[in-house]
Amino acid sequence: VVADASELKIDPIVDGAFAGNAATVETEFAKAMVAGTYPGMIISAAQRQAAWLHKSALAVADGTPISALLDSGFPRLHFSRKGNVETALRNFSVSRLTLIIDQLATAALEM
Template sequence: RKICERAKNAVAIGCYPDTERDLTKLIEEELRVSNLRLASDARAVLMSLLGGDRMASRNELRKLALFAHGKGEITLDDVMTVVSDASELKLDPIVDGAFAGNAALVESEFTKAMVAGTYPGVIISAAQRQAAWLHKSALAIADGTPASAVLEGGFPRLHFSRKPMVEIALRNFTPPRLVTIIDQLATAALDMRKQASLAAVIGQRALLSIAANAKRRG
């Protein structure tokens, strides 16, 4: 990059992954054109499905706007029906591996994601969503709901291929321990924004810490 910046016959153009603020602006721009509002629960899910590629994100938003034309407000059902996952590579193995205590899987899949150009913050965001879901589910199980009912319920429905590892995660972590992990992930997300050059290191360290913690079931 430095060589290109100094050269007279080259140009260096900074390209960075979309931040949460960038995605919010992009969503507002695209929906304003179609005179559409976005329900709050739909916004949270939509944000999680965008961000890996600006053009892919824009295309998904335009497809969503076309689908909801004339409705006035885009609902969560609209988002889940229309929008593909334009955020990144499949991150489930990384996140599920961390909470199941499989550090080797976390390392290998995290490395693949970095080679593919996935922004580490997207992975940590996925881990935060999973930690919140696990906490809610662990509380339900503590109140007497069968684990099988928790795994089969919810929206969006948990894919069958994830159920074995998620079941392990629910056995590994109690609600109080998950609260600690939620705080840990929030700290990691903040540190990644403060130290962008170390984002990958911070993200991987946080996920491996969760994997190590999963082995300690006490």
């Protein structure tokens, strides 16, 4: 018997998707599906991330430095996620995140 002892995490799927890291998304999503993870859990995590990114993008538009957002807040962002989240904040506008939130809501309803 051969097994992958790595812990299943949803954050790498969501962070990878918002950071544009397709290879990570594919690898981690495949692990999640093999482990029997309900896809709705991934959609739900993506919705939470999109909402946080939207709120943060609004703060950045008002002049808050990205570094201040990444180092504050509750719950505190784990250091291993900061690079991907920073990339996502730099890549997505408030209006684009609004569209993503809408798309994720539609996907959640269709589950």
